[in-house]
Amino acid sequence: MAWFRKEKKPLKPEDRRDLPGDVFEKCGACGEILYREKLAENLHVCLSCGHHFRIAAPDYVGILCDDGSFEEYDADLESGDPLGFADSKPYPERIQAAVKKTGRKEAVLAGMGTIDGVEVSLAVMDFRFVGGSMGSVVGEKIARAARRAEERNVPLIVVSASGGARMQEGIFSLMQMSKTSAVLGRLHEAGIPYISILTDPTTGGVTASFAMLGDVNLAEPGALIGFAGPRVIEETIRQELPEGFQRAEFLLEHGMVDRVVDRRELRATVAGLLHHMVD
């Protein structure tokens, strides 16, 4: 799995990711110094404390799909600039910077593949691309992945990682919540399974639309999952949030996800569920 992108926990992975000769990585949770090669072999789960490092969209394809089975779709979809939005930087420049950083055109990687022999439509979000924010392209790619599942009568799997709506697309980004949920409404009626996998972090408009709508919702250990961000909540209620608030285990306890699944068990768990739900 030489194509694995190696990532660090600190907030600016782009600064260090590709440093040559960087053979060690420090765990952001327990501070343990880890061999990068060993860490990658362990699917970027800390060998000491089990902390799940954030990983890129292609990594999840590698983890979930049968070797060589994945075929990417809609790779050419790119963001427009419907509002002509500019803050400190024009929106198209932000997109270009993200394209350069990730080598991808948008924050979703979608396609068809098999998981333990079961054909699925798969879409994976990439938090490195403008914080996995949902603009028109993210919405469209998720919608198309759902439609492929509908047309071919195969299960849909979505792996989410997102800071929420992409403000630079204004009302269009909000409407992607409606769009993705509406397509899932049809999928639901067609009796097609949908498994949603929530990874760190999944917040805002993505949580409040397709990420929470799985027949089965799975979450990675420790993943931050919520609607409002913790800082916004703290500012609103003017008190500190309890330990573990909005973490995957908290959501399990409150009935919002079905299971918290270790990344090393993810493929087997999804495969097991699929065999229960289809054929």
Place this chain on the structure above:
Amino acid sequence: MAGSSRFEFERDIAEIQNQIDRLRTVADEGGLDVSEQLAELRGKLDALKEDAYRDLTPIEQVQVARHPQRPYSLDYIERAFTDFVELHGDRLYRDDEAIVGGWARLDGRPVMVIGQQKGRDMKENLRRNFGMPHPEGYRKALRLMRMAEKFGRPVVTLIDTPGAYPGIGSEERGIAEAIATNLREMSRLRVPVVSVVIGEGMSGGALGIGLTDRILMLEHAIYSVISPEGCAAILWRSAEHKDKAATALRLTSRDLLQLGVADEVVPEPAGGAHADWDAAAAAVREALVRTLTELDALDADELRRRRWAKYEAMGTWIEGPTESGAATAS
């Protein structure tokens, strides 16, 4: 609202209103006939109101949309509908008073009307959480929509919220799941659903009752993915740049119509809806009656097919090296 000039653009209006009041007092005391001068001043006042509200800047639109004297959902329900019977509770946890709903008649026909409800004073706002719903509010709304579907009645939603409530209980009880489920289920409803943005439609909290066959907006209402303050705090690193954010977000009714997201802008009386609640409600009533009549022509399958097509076309993107992508839905 004479005498309570909260906003700069209302200062001149308040000044003339004062002159009229003074003139009246003087005339009454001295027994003089000032009808000519009064008529002149009133003409000036009307013109000024029209002018002031025609060219509001985006941030002024935001202020008008949040005007504390603006009619709220229950004010519209009282005036544009009859025979309102409010229904309470989500049957799961509690009754969230930030969302109101129930049976009512619109032009004589039974409909389910649901709206976010702000409070008029501090006491009521504490009860209604400033119009910021918890998950229970969205679940109550969905319960009422399903009831409407059961009896083949259309649903009208009135949107006016600063957003879903960002608090501990809200997250614990699944605010994201509640909104998401409403979106999915509203897309499937077999009866017509129409929304009217009457004030501020902020983010997912507004959208949670907003996936509808038609989206109407009052002239001075706003609809946005994030508040201008929130957007400025994130992108400009200071809420003081909210005017820039308000402009950049394209959140006015005119913008939304142009962008193809709003289907119709409902004109407000001169001086804004807060200047004449009855006239504003009459305009909403007229638009709703007309829209529901149009939707009556469609059977449930066609209604849903069109609703899905409408939302699936939303957004703009570029596909491939040359091909230009889809435009917005209409």
